[in-house]
Amino acid sequence: MHPLGEFAGTDGPADSVTPDRSDPRPTRLAERGALREYGARVGEARFERPRADAKVNSIMHAFIEHPDSPALASLCEELAEAAPSLEEDVSWPGEQLAWCAEAGVFRWFHTPADGGLGWSEADLCRGYVALGQACLTTAFVITQRVGAARRIAGATTGSAKERLLAPLLRGEIFATVGISHLTTSRQHLQRPVLRAIAEGGGYRLEGMSPWVTGAPKADWLVVGAVTEDGQQILAAVPTDQPGVETPPGVRLVALTASQTGPVHFYNVFVPADDVLAGPADDVMGRGKGASTGGLQTSALAVGLAGAAVGYLEKEAAKRPNLRTPADALRDQWEETHDRLLALASREADAQEKGSLRQEANSLVLRATQAALGAAKGAGYVWSHPAGRWCREALFFLVWSCPQQVTDANLCELAQSHEV
Numbered sequence: 001m002h003p004l005g006e007f008a009g010t011d012g013p014a015d016s017v018t019p020d021r022s023d024p025r026p027t028r029l030a031e032r033g034a035l036r037e038y039g040a041r042v043g044e045a046r047f048e049r050p051r052a053d054a055k056v057n058s059i060m061h062a063f064i065e066h067p068d069s070p071a072l073a074s075l076c077e078e079l080a081e082a083a084p085s086l087e088e089d090v091s092w093p094g095e096q097l098a099w100c101a102e103a104g105v106f107r108w109f110h111t112p113a114d115g116g117l118g119w120s121e122a123d124l125c126r127g128y129v130a131l132g133q134a135c136l137t138t139a140f141v142i143t144q145r146v147g148a149a150r151r152i153a154g155a156t157t158g159s160a161k162e163r164l165l166a167p168l169l170r171g172e173i174f175a176t177v178g179i180s181h182l183t184t185s186r187q188h189l190q191r192p193v194l195r196a197i198a199e200g201g202g203y204r205l206e207g208m209s210p211w212v213t214g215a216p217k218a219d220w221l222v223v224g225a226v227t228e229d230g231q232q233i234l235a236a237v238p239t240d241q242p243g244v245e246t247p248p249g250v251r252l253v254a255l256t257a258s259q260t261g262p263v264h265f266y267n268v269f270v271p272a273d274d275v276l277a278g279p280a281d282d283v284m285g286r287g288k289g290a291s292t293g294g295l296q297t298s299a300l301a302v303g304l305a306g307a308a309v310g311y312l313e314k315e316a317a318k319r320p321n322l323r324t325p326a327d328a329l330r331d332q333w334e335e336t337h338d339r340l341l342a343l344a345s346r347e348a349d350a351q352e353k354g355s356l357r358q359e360a361n362s363l364v365l366r367a368t369q370a371a372l373g374a375a376k377g378a379g380y381v382w383s384h385p386a387g388r389w390c391r392e393a394l395f396f397l398v399w400s401c402p403q404q405v406t407d408a409n410l411c412e413l414a415q416s417h418e419v
């Protein structure tokens with residue numbers, strides 16, 4: 001019986017779901033016809049029940065030198081095939097991250113001097129669109145891993161960069177970030193949730209970091225904390241240090257496999273050598289790492305929207321009533337995608353990035369819900385990808401969202417023009 005059992009369409013959505021590796025992905029993601037075909041194939045792959053061997057197969061992944069590489073398409077096909085199993089088992093995407101390490105994904109984000117490939121911002125966005133389209137959980141975990149690695153690479157003090165960056169790029173250790181309480185989380189509270197008390201050239205950390213993706217799996221955390229005089233520091237903290245408590249991740253609307261949750265710090269000493277930056281007024285504004293509402297967060301939303309639009313187009317090929325919404329959403333997807341790459345190709349300001357994020361949020365919510373509408377009752381079955389995409393799309397309403405983006409999205413939902 002088809003994986004969707006009686007809910008599957010009469011002609012079955014996934015009669016041919018084995019990815020064709022002899023047919024590499026288009027050389028430019030924005031090439032309309034080829035991209036449409038790729039999106040439909042990713043949609044197809046997502047229909048398949050997880051292969052029992054998806055987690056145990058050791059597949060050699062070719063090194064991805066640039067975003068046009070067929071090796072990226074091939075990796076994404078594997079990720080898309082394995083994506084349903086992450087929700088089903090609520091398992092950590094450890095295997096997927098190992099594939100990415102093997103393919104050199106973690107090197108995209110760093111300069112050649114630091115051992116990376118030095119991809120441009122536009123190429124990074126193209127890479128994230130492809131990963132987000134294939135498996136949002138893996139793509140999201142990578143953003144947090146990359147956020148930690150880039151903060152370590154940009155360290156202005158201490159020796160963490162010399163000790164941690166090379167093993168991070170090789171995928172030998174895992175680091176993640178707990179920084180949102182400096183930017184978008186707990187901003188209404190009088191007292192900082194994570195305090196840094198100066199001591200002997202270093203700091204003692206006391207309090208908690210409310211959101212840390214992959215914390216139970218991490219070797220190192222990059223965390224932000226606030227000093228007694230209101231300044232901020234960033235520090236690298238090993239998770240096996242006494243006083244660091246990483247409870248299991250919480251159950252989420254989607255992306256539970258990312259094992260996200262709070263981390264508690266009970267009188268944890270950070271030596272000066274592990275301080276990465278600060279004390280400073282706005283430690284997150286200095287250097288590169290994980291800017292809120294940045295283009296790379298929008299790239300993931302565009303990627304997920306691409307999966308939904310690809311599915312809609314595939315259905316529209318046999319159901320003419322879906323042609324109009326499928327074409328309209330594809331046009332909007334291309335506009336947003338092209339705007340993303342245009343902004344990534346120059347120095348865009350915070351307002352432009354915020355406006356793109358708002359547009360990407362709107363698109364991903366509408367495209368995924370359109371896919372669900374097209375999938376009908378079958379799409380409402382828990383294991384159907386369209387339902388998962390809808391749940392995943394809700395993430396963009398809350399993740400790394402500057403207040404003005406949240407306000408604009410809420411006004412759009414309220415159909416109010418007074419932002």
Ligand SMILES: Cc1cc2nc3c(=O)[nH]c(=O)nc-3n(C[C@H](O)[C@H](O)[C@H](O)COP(=O)(O)OP(=O)(O)OC[C@H]3O[C@@H](n4cnc5c(N)ncnc54)[C@H](O)[C@@H]3O)c2cc1C
Pocket residue numbers: 144176177178179180181184185186187188210211212213214252255260398399400401
């Ligand atoms: C799945 C997931 C993974 C994440 N991963 C990471 C990560 O790895 N690293 C990281 O640094 N961050 C991470 N984040 C954090 C994320 O980027 C945002 O910072 C977070 O979603 C903001 O939500 P919050 O509930 O913390 O916001 P808050 O602003 O703290 O809101 C919490 C509650 O406080 C109340 N409240 C809010 N504002 C006000 C106000 N003005 N007055 C009175 N009450 C108010 C509301 O009741 C609200 O529900 C993650 C978030 C999610 C959901």
